[in-house]
Amino acid sequence: MPEYKAPLRDMRFLIDDVFDFHGSYAAQGASDASPDMVGAILEEGAKFCEQVLAPLNRSGDEEECQINDGVVTTPKGFKEAFAQYAEGGWMGLAADPTYGGQGLPHSLGLLISEMVGASNTSWGMYPGLTHGAMSAIHAHGTEAQKQTYLSKLTEGRWTGTMCLTEAHCGTDLGLIKTRAVPQADGSYAVTGSKIFISAGEHDMSENIVHLVLAKLPDAPAGTKGISLFIVPKFLPNAEGEAGERNGVSCGSIEHKMGIKASATCVMNFDSATGYLIGEANKGLNCMFTMMNHARLGTGMQGLCLGESSFQGAIKYASERLQMRALTGPKAPDKSADPIIVHPDVRRMLLTMKAFNEGNRALAYFTAQLLDQAHAADSAEQREEAENLLAFLTPICKAFMTETGLEVTNHGMQVFGGHGFIREWGMEQLVRDCRIAPIYEGTNGIQALDLLGRKVLGSQGKLLRGFTKIVHKFCEAQAEHPQLKGYVAQLAALNQQWGTLTQKIGMAAMKNQDEVGAASMDYLMYSGYITLAYFWLRMALVAEQKLAAGAGEAAFYQAKLATCEFYFKRLLPRTATHLAGAEAGSECLMRLPAEHFAL
Amino acid sequence: MPEYKAPLRDMRFLIDDVFDFHGSYAAQGASDASPDMVGAILEEGAKFCEQVLAPLNRSGDEEECQINDGVVTTPKGFKEAFAQYAEGGWMGLAADPTYGGQGLPHSLGLLISEMVGASNTSWGMYPGLTHGAMSAIHAHGTEAQKQTYLSKLTEGRWTGTMCLTEAHCGTDLGLIKTRAVPQADGSYAVTGSKIFISAGEHDMSENIVHLVLAKLPDAPAGTKGISLFIVPKFLPNAEGEAGERNGVSCGSIEHKMGIKASATCVMNFDSATGYLIGEANKGLNCMFTMMNHARLGTGMQGLCLGESSFQGAIKYASERLQMRALTGPKAPDKSADPIIVHPDVRRMLLTMKAFNEGNRALAYFTAQLLDQAHAADSAEQREEAENLLAFLTPICKAFMTETGLEVTNHGMQVFGGHGFIREWGMEQLVRDCRIAPIYEGTNGIQALDLLGRKVLGSQGKLLRGFTKIVHKFCEAQAEHPQLKGYVAQLAALNQQWGTLTQKIGMAAMKNQDEVGAASMDYLMYSGYITLAYFWLRMALVAEQKLAAGAGEAAFYQAKLATCEFYFKRLLPRTATHLAGAEAGSECLMRLPAEHFAL
Numbered sequence A, B: 001m002p003e004y005k006a007p008l009r010d011m012r013f014l015i016d017d018v019f020d021f022h023g024s025y026a027a028q029g030a031s032d033a034s035p036d037m038v039g040a041i042l043e044e045g046a047k048f049c050e051q052v053l054a055p056l057n058r059s060g061d062e063e064e065c066q067i068n069d070g071v072v073t074t075p076k077g078f079k080e081a082f083a084q085y086a087e088g089g090w091m092g093l094a095a096d097p098t099y100g101g102q103g104l105p106h107s108l109g110l111l112i113s114e115m116v117g118a119s120n121t122s123w124g125m126y127p128g129l130t131h132g133a134m135s136a137i138h139a140h141g142t143e144a145q146k147q148t149y150l151s152k153l154t155e156g157r158w159t160g161t162m163c164l165t166e167a168h169c170g171t172d173l174g175l176i177k178t179r180a181v182p183q184a185d186g187s188y189a190v191t192g193s194k195i196f197i198s199a200g201e202h203d204m205s206e207n208i209v210h211l212v213l214a215k216l217p218d219a220p221a222g223t224k225g226i227s228l229f230i231v232p233k234f235l236p237n238a239e240g241e242a243g244e245r246n247g248v249s250c251g252s253i254e255h256k257m258g259i260k261a262s263a264t265c266v267m268n269f270d271s272a273t274g275y276l277i278g279e280a281n282k283g284l285n286c287m288f289t290m291m292n293h294a295r296l297g298t299g300m301q302g303l304c305l306g307e308s309s310f311q312g313a314i315k316y317a318s319e320r321l322q323m324r325a326l327t328g329p330k331a332p333d334k335s336a337d338p339i340i341v342h343p344d345v346r347r348m349l350l351t352m353k354a355f356n357e358g359n360r361a362l363a364y365f366t367a368q369l370l371d372q373a374h375a376a377d378s379a380e381q382r383e384e385a386e387n388l389l390a391f392l393t394p395i396c397k398a399f400m401t402e403t404g405l406e407v408t409n410h411g412m413q414v415f416g417g418h419g420f421i422r423e424w425g426m427e428q429l430v431r432d433c434r435i436a437p438i439y440e441g442t443n444g445i446q447a448l449d450l451l452g453r454k455v456l457g458s459q460g461k462l463l464r465g466f467t468k469i470v471h472k473f474c475e476a477q478a479e480h481p482q483l484k485g486y487v488a489q490l491a492a493l494n495q496q497w498g499t500l501t502q503k504i505g506m507a508a509m510k511n512q513d514e515v516g517a518a519s520m521d522y523l524m525y526s527g528y529i530t531l532a533y534f535w536l537r538m539a540l541v542a543e544q545k546l547a548a549g550a551g552e553a554a555f556y557q558a559k560l561a562t563c564e565f566y567f568k569r570l571l572p573r574t575a576t577h578l579a580g581a582e583a584g585s586e587c588l589m590r591l592p593a594e595h596f597a598l
Helices: A008-018 A021-027 A035-063 A078-087 A106-119 A121-140 A143-155 A283-319 A343-375 A379-414 A416-420 A426-433 A443-458 A461-476 A484-510 A513-547 A553-570 A573-582 B008-018 B021-027 B035-063 B078-087 B106-119 B121-140 B143-155 B283-289 B291-319 B343-375 B379-414 B416-420 B426-433 B443-458 B461-476 B484-510 B513-547 B553-570 B573-582
Strands: A066-068 A071-073 A158-163 A179-182 A188-198 A207-214 A227-232 A234-236 A242-245 A248-253 A264-277 B066-068 B071-073 B158-163 B179-182 B188-198 B207-214 B227-232 B234-236 B242-245 B248-253 B264-277
Touching (some): A008 A343, A008 A513, A021 A035, A035 A078, A035 A106, A035 A121, A066 A248, A078 A121, A106 A121, A106 A283, A121 A143, A121 A158, A121 A227, A143 A207, A143 A227, A207 A264, A207 A283, A227 A283, A283 A343, A283 A379, A283 A426, A343 A379, A343 A513, A343 A553, A343 B443, A343 B513, A379 A416, A379 A426, A379 A443, A379 A461, A379 A513, A416 A426, A443 A461, A443 A484, A443 A513, A443 B343, A461 A484, A461 A513, A484 A513, A484 A553, A484 A573, A513 A553, A513 A573, A513 B343, A573 B573, B008 B021, B008 B106, B008 B343, B008 B553, B021 B035, B021 B343, B035 B078, B035 B106, B035 B121, B035 B426, B066 B248, B078 B121, B106 B291, B106 B343, B121 B143, B121 B158, B121 B188, B121 B227, B121 B264, B121 B291, B121 B426, B143 B227, B207 B264, B207 B283, B227 B283, B291 B379, B343 B513, B379 B426, B379 B461, B443 B461, B443 B484, B443 B513, B461 B484, B461 B513, B484 B553, B513 B553, B513 B573
Antiparallel strands (some): A066 A071, A188 A264, A207 A227, A227 A264, A248 A264, B188 B264, B207 B227, B227 B264, B234 B242, B248 B264
């Protein structure tokens, strides 16, 4: 299986040279996040992921989680790794110091979570869901709720979940049936059944804090009648510790294609005691506040698994001897040439590299926006950051998972027949990645969110917020001696992006189906242009470093070569997505549903 | 899990109306293959696949094959199903009557194998590999070898394998290490180890006949020194029955991503008795004679799994209620609309439908060429059929498996979170399909075969053999009132195809890497144009039927709607592949191998 090495060099390139995280940390007053401290944290995080989590990845997949009488056991070593993670203070890295956190920037938390997800995606689900619950309680909980729950979650003694989906509804949460009945003591009796609850039950923590969407007896129909409840597995006792067992139980765990070591639970609530969090009937809004973070996190899984796959593929391609190069032997002393000499193998490897590094830039830029939205000095600054965040989030989630899945499939393909064998670990990355385009809002839903809600819903304002940035960059670099050709290509696409959007907007005024018909191609089209922008920002820095003779020339030249590959071989995919987005709804809608299969 | 129903209506549309199988059967003197007989055979085959094989598909995936002391046990029911298959005479359907076969056309065998593969891909590997061995023995065996082996294989009492790959070589067979030493009695002592041997060991048959590539002691180096041997598990005794155990054993079976019920074996040959088949040192040629058939069969797996996935997805999309249509409720009496009302869900379903039905047309056309190559009256006719076959085979193998994998992924996506859960059966189809782009020559190798060996290697002759057919069709239909727009689109692409090929050919004269750099995009580009041709042939028939008022209007209208979708939403992908094929090798080759990961 691929041995994971945290890509610290590339991470530092982005945070030091491309996005200047240190400058923004200083500007945001995050004085603890000094360059030295950030460096030390990344090194420590890398060590933990490489040495503790990565070795549990294959065994976790084979062992899977087990359930016995409602008790879920995680694979060997998972529990100990979590204890070590909590002990190291990783759970509270970016959490509020008032409740025991270290208060470091969210973007730094994201860098750590990249390494966690790349070394062991299944394991990463447990702290990942806890982070989600922490955000919700931090944003919407009362002071008492924060004191009780947030502190334990930050410590890593308790973990959290998000209980949204039911068997008959995932996307359409207005249909949920779980009910919450007010009790005399101010609590609620929560009854219902939730499915697909990641980390719903396991053996890693003293208590599990479920955040549950449910309906009050008098709630309005649909999404406007959903409230959010804290339903702990064990009710806190007078000391605030895990006390009496609540009416929550795990009915079963799912048998899945991948992330098999992540317990995906059916959770049954049987008059379980719950506490309202946030306002009644505003539960979905509470969920939405943490959605950007969660969706960015899911997008990251595409990058994480893509990075692991690349590391495996590049090693294999450099060692596996098979056939001679088309232009004659390159390793005449060996029985055959390493397969990296073959152009088509390089096509796969460069596709992987270009998506991974481009996606990493997109993710870090977005994470920086998260920091800015939290730390903004003015409402105006906050709105600007939040608008960009709102625009980029569905692109991160969907584009990074679609391309991540493509990357892991290329990685497997590079291995030939061995890629299909479980022991090599490459096919697990494909299986683990396959859920990412589905959960946390399917990519189809992300596409509707981007085009319908964000772009057209703001009359194009959210799109212009980003294209303006791209436009300014292109203007500034229009005469760049080495890059001007690419800059012109990006500028043309940036303009075309606006034209396409207007065209769809006009068509949608007559027929709303035009939005759904164009959405997925529109999202992918947007993603390719977005990544082109980030590739040029990276190329610009690389050119500067080379011109300055800053050393590490090979690293910067590789950036330029990968940028060239991206523009020549991947960016042309915009042509196909443009055609798809412009094709209209008629060819999708004319076939009657009952005539699809005859 | 999706309940498989053989798509007999679509199969009949192709063989009766589009390709006129009955006419060619009659012309080939295949008098047994009367329309009534063909109909009855398809009905019977469908029944067997739907009722016997399909119910074993999920359980086979969960049980997998087991090995104990070298003895391999297939999942429950597999053995009995094979006995029933043999009993029904299916093994010998298209086999030579001299050795107990029914002598029906190969194309009819392919239709049956489609239903087998769609209902249970893993199970289909056992008869599939036996068919391969039968072809080799029929083409290259001595009369005595045919009497001994072919008759038992045809009966289904014995099964066969193809032993090519070794741990250090799959693509590059010149590197094999297995040795065959001549013995005094004219046999050979075969020693070596083979991996990835499908059906190498199992409990379904009385004997297993391995066809093994090995090198004679004095063999020339590389692929010109490979010979083919028959190495049976049990040596035939005086009566021709399975006698003494030979020195062949199964060392282990692989743990795989998919086709888990197909035993993929490490086979150890320890001075095993083998018999030379065909000429010494001509073993690879012997293998190549059956390659077209085997590669078409692998391409079929993309169609098979795509068809099953579509059947599951269309049912789910029609029943699953989630959200309202963008244009307002379509099922106001229900809690939500069935998801098939959503344009993006339709995009996925129509993509599946368009690839499946297009791929089926491509496969049946190619199967008809197989018949023609076998039954040709003249050397000229045979050469024409064989050239077309040589050209279309890599397209069938690679394009049908790439698109088949895409289709199965869409099918899973339609199910949302449920698609990731094993019980629903949709993710198994993705896993089972994932091997098809890898084995029987990776798709990268197919692409090199198409562009390098077939197209450029024939100075474009093999391409022109097909583009001429497309050109004639476009000429004849240029004024078709309903279809002329599509005809013009196809004609333009058909011309562009030639131009692109010339361009690559010119570049390749200076630098052979240009072939590898362009190959994969060239293959996909070719596949999309090829399918466009077949979609128009189907649309033309549909228009004719509708004009003639032949009934079943909905079926024919669905063909036209799907054709429109194909031209508007899938064929534009040629633009991206064109750009990729034209991008040149420079952007792939400039990055030094050791700088891919820094």
